[in-house]
Amino acid sequence: MSTYLDGPVRVSVPATSANLGPGFDSLGLALDHRDVVTAQVVEGRRGRDAGAPRIVVRGSGEGALPLDERHLVHRAMRAAFERMGTDLPSVDLACDNVVPHARGLGSSSAAIVAGICAARGLVAGGSLLMDDDAVLALATELEGHPDNVAPALLGGFTVAYRDGAHVHAVGLEVDPRVEVVAFVPPEGVRTEVARGLLPASVPHADAAANAGRAALLVAALGHRPEMLLAATEDRLHQDYREPAMPETLALVRSLRAEGVPAVVSGAGPTVLVLTDRKRRDELVLRAPRDWAALAVPVDRRGALVTLPEETGRGAAPAPRG
Secondary structure (H helix, E strand, O other): OEEEEOOOEEEEEEEEEOOOEEEEEEEEEEEEEEEEEEEEEEEOOOOOOOOOEEEEEEEOOOOOOOOOOHHHHHHHHHHHHHHEEEEEEEEEEEEEEEEOOOOOOHHHHHHHHHHHHHHHEEEEEEEHHHOOOHHHHHHHHHHHHHHHHHHHHHHOOEEEEEOOOEEEEEOOOOOOOEEEEEEEOOOOOOHHHHHOOOOOOOOHHHHHHHHHHHHHHHHHHOHHHHHHHHHHOOOOOOOHHHOHHHHEEEEEEEHHHHOOOOOEOOOOOOOEEEEOOHHHHHHOOOOOOOOOOEEEOOOOOEEEOOOOOOOOOOEEOOOOO
């Protein structure tokens, strides 16, 4: 049996936006709007509930998320302990959430990455038992797609792809002039509902157009932000999802008609705008009635883990290998 570290492990994970228009299931961007999970192994718990977790949720999802083994952070921790070949310990979890749920901002990816990193941080030598490639692979396995979990783990702008059974992610620089505004509607849409509206096949011309725009988006985010409007054009997924989020698509089209690079964030229904600092504050005022407007910086740090011996010294990046 592996040795667990004394004291809590704290993991901070950024929100993420996937697809970014043409980059369906491949491109993702980390946003500095963070959920924080604090996990601690509890020794000597007795009785019928000895192995059950004790979970507290504050903020987004409070009163709605399960507080038992079904909680996504705990499920991710359990999978990570199993992958590292360790026993499942009793744990106390405190989840302080700011990433809105079912809005296309990567709340499930944040929970999965936080759970895996927390489990790895609680096991002595955890980063040797599970390196970053293994974390990405497990997170993708639990989430289903790598485009959100990659930026949640690595930060910044990422391109994620599969090579057979293997998952890879490449981190790319984001031009410091790029600012982000997210328009978050009051009601969410489940990812499976939004994905269920997508057709089994698309015209070849649409696929070719998206391939070109996705390549352009890499350049635009990296050093040519003036190209972001053209680079964020999409033909593969956004319009098909309109029945589930008509107000979202109406806002995207209205903003784009004014020359603003707006896209559906992930599976929606949040609208993500890629802009500059001068226009950011003006755009915040454009939120529809009852929608929230979040002006958030691009996150360049990814998952941050504070181990017990580092308490009081600030968070460090998730162990890299």
